[in-house]
Amino acid sequence: METMRWQDDCLVLLDQTLLPGEVRYIQCRDVDTVCAAIRRLAVRGAPAIGAAAAYGLALGARSLDCADSQSFLSRVREIADRLAATRPTAVNLHWALRRLLDKMTAALPATPQQLKELLLAEARAIYDEDYRANQAMGRHGAELLPEQAGVLTHCNAGALATAGFGTALGVIRAAHQQGKKIHVYADETRPLLQGARLTTWELLQEGIPVTLLTDNMAGYLMALGKVDAVIVGADRITRNGDVANKIGTYSVAVLAREHGIPFYVAAPLSTIDLSLASGQEIPIEQRAPEEVTCIGGVRVAPAGVEVWNPAFDVTPARLVTAIITERGVYRPPYTETLPALFAQDC
Known part of the structure; x- marks a missing residue:
């Protein structure tokens, strides 16, 4: 598509x-x-x-x-x-x-x-x-996944979010094409349900096994030993490796660290912003309250309630196991490895 x-x-x-x-x-x-x-x-x-x-x-x-x-x-x-x-x-x-x-x-x-x-x-x-x-990201990232793995992803970082193939889902797609037995667990991703609407739809089109879960089920899924890796995309990555991604990503990263599960970020070089020292400097978009108070046009919260609706959150670099780019997989210390990526062009 x-x-x-x-x-x-x-x-x-x-x-x-x-x-x-x-x-x-x-x-x-x-x-x-x-x-x-x-x-x-x-x-x-x-x-x-x-x-x-x-x-x-x-x-x-x-x-x-x-x-x-x-x-x-x-x-x-x-x-x-x-x-x-x-x-x-x-x-x-x-x-x-x-x-x-x-x-x-x-x-x-x-x-x-x-x-x-x-x-x-x-x-x-x-x-x-x-x-x-x-x-290229898909090829590099697929090497990180075992032959049989449960992979949790949040929001949609597939072909729909890119020019095609995808970032986080591109890694999953490449591993699947290599014959690895990957089962994807997709968070629904409130409030706009990109995981439920888009990620599951993409994976079903390609015959990649996928199970949908609500965002607040991820921790228990990990505790049951169902998740071997987490892979997400990114909207901005700062010089120190902090990652802005869809709201809820930070919670998933904390849960992954608690359960000893690697947390990977797949993003092209164009997503890395060396002009910002850390995630504290990233502007976070605030969106309309109706996205939270309504689902599918149907109001689910009382009229007049105050709403806080940031579109993104920031995952600290200390929770990021590795960043997958088109040039390879990069690990901490990101203050050294990420600038070195761009030094290759000099």
Whole structure:
């Protein structure tokens, strides 16, 4: 199932808010539609958001009619600011926009038309690179899993959250393809149920054994010896190895440490933010109270109740056994191993 594609000067996005009940695609012909899709989680998952924002910037740029390259650059930066404001925590979105702006600035004094083509080509490159990175992550991460294993995952870090194949689910998918007997335990992931709606749906499509459980069942499952490893994705990883991921991830990591279970994070290099020293500096998105007070449009809490609804939490580096990237598996001390990853490009 494609999460997105560029077709006939239009960004086509799978509306993930309707899954698993309905498969419907959104035709994004202007940047406002892309911003709305990202904001309401029609497209979600850090790598997918990055790719969608890149295509969104290219789409917005194509609508501009500027006489010179400097005015064009100024207008494109305004569009990038609008896209960047949609979701603050997932660094891939900001990384992708910055990459396109840097590419465009380096190409000056190219004409506006040349810059439009350059932006689209770079957006396509980000999409293609993410798919290849996910496959590489899958190969590296699969080596960490025994021949027979129960694997717990939280939220959805599969093909739906990326350009394809997936990060955390990419590791599971690769292990399954290698013939390993993997049984996945998927947390439902309140309040928006990405685990129940998306992760189980993906795995069932591929015939990978999966059992759904509510978030508060994970500890007992571990105590019964059913879980051999935990694998999650990430929306931002700081220099010291702290990990921002979907709310509830921190609780799973604490439980894994208590039960002596390895806790792995699978994420591409674009998710690692060396500009932040620790997770305390990560901006955490706060979302609408209706996501908590209602399920499927049906109110389950009394009107007027106060709601706290952070979309993400931060798992301290001390609870992270290893970080799986497209370049391999990296372990503590992350203050040394993560910067070394990027030093390879120097």
